[in-house]
Amino acid sequence: MHHNAKRTAVRTLACAAVPMLLVAGCSGGSGEDDSAKPSPSVSSSSAPPSPAPVKFTTLPDPCKTLSKKTIKDVVPEAKEAGKNLGSEDADGYGTCLWSGLDGFQYRALTVSLKRFDSDVTLGSGSERAAEYAGQQVAAVSRDGEHEKVKEVPLDGVGDQATSISFETKKKDGKKTEDYREQRVVALDGNVVVTVEYEGAGFETGETPSAKDIREGAEKAAKEAVKALE
Structure with missing residues (x-):
């Protein structure tokens, strides 16, 4: 029992030391790679390019x-x-x-x-x-x-x-x-x-x-x- 408690304490300290994005892995999450998921802030489609503005839009007689x-x-x-x-x-x-x-x-x-x-x-x-x-x-x-x-x-x-x-x-x-x-x-x-x-x-x-x-x-x-x- 003494050895099991010691191992648990070591694991807890190791998880606390890694970046927040890996905490789920240390806490025994689902095991899926979250980095492979698309970011919700990035649009899946981009707007078409717009033509550059011009100096003159009409001509005189x-x-x-x-x-x-x-x-x-x-x-x-x-x-x-x-x-x-x-x-x-x-x-x-x-x-x-x-x-x-x-x-x-x-x-x-x-x-x-x-x-x-x-x-x-x-x-x-x-x-x-x-x-x-x-x-x-x-x-x-x-x-x-x-x-x-x-x-x-x-x-x-x-x-x-x-x-x-x-x-x-x-x-x-x-x-x-x-x-x-x-x-x-x-x-x-x-x-x-x-x-x-x-x-x-x-x-x-x-x-x-x-x-x-x-x-x-x-x-x-x-x-x-x-x-x-």
């Missing part, structure tokens, strides 16, 4: 992105209202065209807006927009009809912008005209603004200078990006 003064300066004799080329998704895409002929001087300007939403499989709206902007820039040099392509960054326009100058020839009946052109691609959040500006001198008119075409396109791009706000 592309024909209202430029002031009357800018249109008059850049495209003389153009209709101030411009021609909205239309889109089934006005909050996702839109383009406006202004064109005019002042004597023998021809000018044409387009402002295109493209907005991207976030998608859990395709990426955030800003990531998708950045990819599209890169494609718009690269497309100029990939076109074999474009000559003297020059690409430079344009600071202070959206999050980032690129201005590309180039020359091309277009047929007007049997006659070929020399055109100077400029494309400005600006990224602002999840929206890409693409401005195309071109000029030519018909008949006895002179081909416009590269400087005039570049300045006109960049002026329009800066104003169009501000119109997003």
Whole structure:
């Protein structure tokens, strides 16, 4: 009896020394491994990921992105209202065209807006927009009809912008005209603004200078990006 009491005391002390989670084992519980049971605080299912928030959820009318003064300066004799080329998704895409002929001087300007939403499989709206902007820039040099392509960054326009100058020839009946052109691609959040500006001198008119075409396109791009706000 003395030895049995001593063994009981040793067992009691041993159980008191182990962590609380093992006390049940020491006290002769059911013997089941409680650690294998799912925790009641952990949900068996997780909520699906949500798309990242975007900066812009709508787009302005592309024909209202430029002031009357800018249109008059850049495209003389153009209709101030411009021609909205239309889109089934006005909050996702839109383009406006202004064109005019002042004597023998021809000018044409387009402002295109493209907005991207976030998608859990395709990426955030800003990531998708950045990819599209890169494609718009690269497309100029990939076109074999474009000559003297020059690409430079344009600071202070959206999050980032690129201005590309180039020359091309277009047929007007049997006659070929020399055109100077400029494309400005600006990224602002999840929206890409693409401005195309071109000029030519018909008949006895002179081909416009590269400087005039570049300045006109960049002026329009800066104003169009501000119109997003």
